[in-house]
Structures are given as C-alpha cells and as structure tokens.
Amino acid sequence: MSARLRLPDAVAVATAGLRARRTRTSLSALGIAIAVAAVVAVLGIAESAKADLLTQLGEQGNLLTVASAESVNGRTVSLPVTAAPMIARIPPVRTVTAVGSVDNIAVRRSRAIPKEQTGGMNVLATQASLPTTMSAHMLLGRFLDATAERYPVVVLGYEAAKILGIASLAVPTPILLGDHWFTVAGVLAPVAVAPEIDVAALISFGQAAQVFGRTAGPSRIYLRADPDQVADVAAVLTATTVPDGKDDxxxxxxxDLLVARIAAKGAFVGLFLGLGGIALLIAGVGVANIMVISVLERRGEIGLRRALGARRGHVAAQFLLESTLLTAIGGVLGVGLGVLATAIAARLGGDPVAIPPEAPLAGLAAALLVGALAGWYPALRAARLSPVEALRTL
Incomplete structure (x- = not known):
C-alpha cells in the first residue's frame, strides 16, 4: 500500500519548518512584503492621482481661453476692450473673466532685492469674477473686491506666495510691485489649468491703470460654456473677439494640460512597476537561497521521512509548499503595507484614495508565483536526496 500525503498534513509539516526558523522566515517574508507593497503602492498612488485629475478634468472640461496669438518685443498684444463683454453675450457662455499683463513690473518683499530677480513672477490685472470662472479657492484671506479698484491690495498665486515666503496673513503683509507698496489681501490655492495664475501677483484693473498707467484691453480671457456646447462656442470665439478679423x-x-498629466502619470506607472518587479525578483532569489540552505540543514529530517515511507513527491511538495507559504505571508503583509502607503500618500497629496481591485490581487498572485518558482529547485534537490546519504547526517 503506497503512502499518501494529505493536504492538511503537508501544510502542517511546511508551517512547522517555518516556525522552527522564525527569524529567517520573518526576514525572508519582509523582503517579499516590501516588494509587493511597492507594486501595490505604485498602482494605488497612481490611481488616486489619476482619480483627482479626472475629477478636475470633469470640472474644467468646459473652460476655454482666448488670447492674442501675437507679441511685440516680448509683450503680449492686448485684445480689444470690448472682447470680454461680447463673449459674455454668447448664449451658452456662463461666466467670463479677463486678465491683463502688466509688463516689466518686479514683485519683491523689499527694496533690498534687485528688480532683476523676478523669481519667475509677473503682475496681472484681473477682475473680481476670476475665482468663480476658474473654480479657484482661497487658501488665505479674500479675493479682490470692489474696494480693490481704489486701494493698493494684491492677491498672490500659490507659487508666488511660496517664492515670497508668505505663509500667513495674521499681520498686514506689504510687498513691492515695481516701486509701489501693495498689501497682500489673500493667497489662491493652486489652479491646475492655469499655471500662469499660480506665479502671478493679481491686482485690479483700476489699480493697474491708476498706479502703472495700463489702459489697454485684456491679454487673456477665460470663460465657461455649457458642457454640451463647448465646441460650438469655441468655433465662434475668434469672430466674436475680433469682429474685423484684423488680429489673430x-x-x-x-x-488639455490635465489630459497630458494623466498620460504622463500612466507612463511613469510602467517604469515604477518594472522597478517593483525587479525588487520582487530579487526577493524571490533570496527565498530560493534560504530554501536551499534549509534543505541542506534538514537532510537528516528528509532521510528519516523517506525511511518511514515518504515518497520523493511528498518531500518535494513539502518544500514547495513551504516556499509558497513563506511568500504568501509576505504577499499578504505587502498588500496591507501597500494599501496603507497609498492612503497616507493620497491624504498628504489631497487626492481621493483609489486602489484598483486588481492591485492587491496582482501583488498576492505575484508573491505566490515567486514562491513557487523560488521553491522549485530546492524542492527538486530535496526530493533527489538518497535516504541512506541523508541519514548519515543524523
């Protein structure tokens, strides 16, 4: 009557081997866990960031901009003064706001800073309707209102505030625009679809005319249209902005900027997944090495089992199952760590937590596959041991 190895018995024998060498088992499982966590975290963090970008894309899909296609000596040619009111009359247009470049005006904290050190910041004249049209939010303070037309107040874009080192408005904070002092009234949150706003110091058109003598029309117009009629509105904007057709x-x-960011994130996901796969492969080689050592150390046990009737397949199954269980433990731990890392990264980045269901499954499946491959050679080597030679080590 041939010997049989039941699955519960095989699992008991395999787990006994893992429990007998707990430090080695823990370190080997930790290597697998780190690699699996990296794979799950890459997929989860990328999906969370993509979910945030898709949300923004849904919110900003009906936003259009109109700007002059020409420039003279590095300066943008202004649009007609009547452009914004004319665009606002297009029936599907919901909101309109205009901004105007105030050229060659340095933004500084003090006169000790040379005017040439602009830090990439610029000054824009803007209307009070900008936050509504751009779906922008205030981080600090308030936006420009009707009083800003008569008084020297400024709102900073997110990056401009960082460059100037302004993180609080608990006390009045003056900055220099050119040679004129303006009081900071607020700081905008990042505007993903308009990077030019993030690096700008925003003042009213009234102050731009009164202080800097700017009387030209806007340099750029932002508008929101009904989502179902964005293409129709875009088709008539040129003729509405310049009815005489003289300017381009x-x-x-x-x-489109958000679409490009989504595509870029997808490209980086493939790169980081490749790195995670390499880490998993390295961890698998470590498991294979540990299992080979385990076979050498347990030759006496193998010989005794063979002498008691265990077949070659039983011994091979024992070590193959032991290797697979080891990586399964690491895989489960890695999935948990990857989910935790994704949640922390999403919270810090202000993104929704979005983990694709296939990420944990792929991580666990990869761990099991690595365990099976890593245990194949040690299991085969253990199965080929002669009972007589193995018993000599007892």
Whole structure:
C-alpha cells in the first residue's frame, strides 16, 4: 500500500519548518512584503492621482481661453476692450473673466532685492469674477473686491506666495510691485489649468491703470460654456473677439494640460512597476537561497521521512509548499503595507484614495508565483536526496 500525503498534513509539516526558523522566515517574508507593497503602492498612488485629475478634468472640461496669438518685443498684444463683454453675450457662455499683463513690473518683499530677480513672477490685472470662472479657492484671506479698484491690495498665486515666503496673513503683509507698496489681501490655492495664475501677483484693473498707467484691453480671457456646447462656442470665439478679423487670436482648452498629466502619470506607472518587479525578483532569489540552505540543514529530517515511507513527491511538495507559504505571508503583509502607503500618500497629496481591485490581487498572485518558482529547485534537490546519504547526517 503506497503512502499518501494529505493536504492538511503537508501544510502542517511546511508551517512547522517555518516556525522552527522564525527569524529567517520573518526576514525572508519582509523582503517579499516590501516588494509587493511597492507594486501595490505604485498602482494605488497612481490611481488616486489619476482619480483627482479626472475629477478636475470633469470640472474644467468646459473652460476655454482666448488670447492674442501675437507679441511685440516680448509683450503680449492686448485684445480689444470690448472682447470680454461680447463673449459674455454668447448664449451658452456662463461666466467670463479677463486678465491683463502688466509688463516689466518686479514683485519683491523689499527694496533690498534687485528688480532683476523676478523669481519667475509677473503682475496681472484681473477682475473680481476670476475665482468663480476658474473654480479657484482661497487658501488665505479674500479675493479682490470692489474696494480693490481704489486701494493698493494684491492677491498672490500659490507659487508666488511660496517664492515670497508668505505663509500667513495674521499681520498686514506689504510687498513691492515695481516701486509701489501693495498689501497682500489673500493667497489662491493652486489652479491646475492655469499655471500662469499660480506665479502671478493679481491686482485690479483700476489699480493697474491708476498706479502703472495700463489702459489697454485684456491679454487673456477665460470663460465657461455649457458642457454640451463647448465646441460650438469655441468655433465662434475668434469672430466674436475680433469682429474685423484684423488680429489673430488663439482659442485653447486648458483641460488639455490635465489630459497630458494623466498620460504622463500612466507612463511613469510602467517604469515604477518594472522597478517593483525587479525588487520582487530579487526577493524571490533570496527565498530560493534560504530554501536551499534549509534543505541542506534538514537532510537528516528528509532521510528519516523517506525511511518511514515518504515518497520523493511528498518531500518535494513539502518544500514547495513551504516556499509558497513563506511568500504568501509576505504577499499578504505587502498588500496591507501597500494599501496603507497609498492612503497616507493620497491624504498628504489631497487626492481621493483609489486602489484598483486588481492591485492587491496582482501583488498576492505575484508573491505566490515567486514562491513557487523560488521553491522549485530546492524542492527538486530535496526530493533527489538518497535516504541512506541523508541519514548519515543524523
């Protein structure tokens, strides 16, 4: 009557081997866990960031911009003064706001800073409707209102505030625009579809005219249209902005920037997944090495089992199952760590936590596959041991 090895018995024998060498088992499982956590975290963090970008894309998909396609001596040619009111009359247009470049004005904290050190910041004249049209939010303070037309107050974009080192408005904070002092009234949150706003110091058109003598029309117009009629509105914007057709204008979808970011994140996911796969492969080689050592150390046990009737297949199954269980433990731990890392990264980045269901499954499946491959050679080597030679080590 041939000997049989039941699955519960095989599992008991395999787990006994793992429990007998707990430190070695823990370190080997930790290597697998780190690699699996990296794979799960890459997929989870990328999906969370993509979910945030898709949300923004849905919010900003009906935003359009109109700007002059020409420039003279590095300065943008202004649009007609009547452009914004004319665009606002297009029936599907919901909101309109305009900004105007105030050229060659340095933004500084003090006169000790040379005017040439601009830090990439610029000054824009803007209307009070900008936050509504751009779906922008205030981080600090308030946006420009009707009083800003008469008083020297400024709102900073997110990056401009960082460059100037302004993190609080608990006390009045003056900055220099050119040679004139303006009081900071607020700081905008990042505007993903308009990077030019993030690095700008925003003042009213009234102050731009009164202080800097700017009386030209806007340099750029932002508008929101009914989502179902964005293409129709875009088709008539050029003719509406310059009815005489003498000037050339550009009509753009700022949401194209978000689409490009989504594509870029997808490209980086493949790169980091490759690195995670390499880490998992290295961890698998470590498991294979540990299992070979385990076979050498347990030759006496193998010989005794063979002498008591265990077949070659039983011995091979024991070590193959032991290797697979070891990586399964690491895989489960790695999935948990990957999910935790994703949640922390999403919270810090302000993104929704979005983990694709296939990420934990792929991580666990990869761990089991690595365990099976890593245990194949040690199991085969253990099965080939002669009972007589193995018993000599007792």
């Amino acid at each position: 204008v550009q009509v753009r979808h700022p949401s």
